[in-house]
Amino acid sequence: MPIYEYACDDCGHEFELLVLGSRTPACKECGSEALTKKLSLPRVHSEASRQRGLSAARKRDQKLGTDRMQERVEYESNHD
Ligand SMILES: [Zn+2]
CATH class of the missing domain: 2.20.28 (Rubrerythrin, domain 2)
Structure with missing residues (x-):
C-alpha cells in the first residue's frame, strides 16, 4: 500500500x-x-539512489512529452 x-x-x-x-x-x-x-x-539517502530517482523522473517527462505529441497529431488529423 x-x-x-x-x-x-x-x-x-x-x-x-x-x-x-x-x-x-x-x-x-x-x-x-x-x-x-x-x-x-x-x-533512501544515498546519492546513487537519488540519481536513479532523477533519471526515472526524466523518463516519465519524456513519456509525457510523447503523449502530448500524439495528442496533437490526433487533433490535427481530426481537424483537417
Ligand atoms: Zn496543518
Whole structure:
C-alpha cells in the first residue's frame, strides 16, 4: 500500500499517510486539506539512489512529452 509524505501548506506540519483509495487526506495538526504531496518512495539517502530517482523522473517527462505529441497529431488529423 502506498505511503505518501505530505507537508501542510497552512501550518507546515509534515507527516506520512497511508492513502486508501482517492480519499483526500487532511493535516493531522490543523485539519487543512491544503497539502503538498512529497515522496512515495522508501526513505533512501544515498546519492546513487537519488540519481536513479532523477533519471526515472526524466523518463516519465519524456513519456509525457510523447503523449502530448500524439495528442496533437490526433487533433490535427481530426481537424483537417
Ligand atoms: Zn496543518
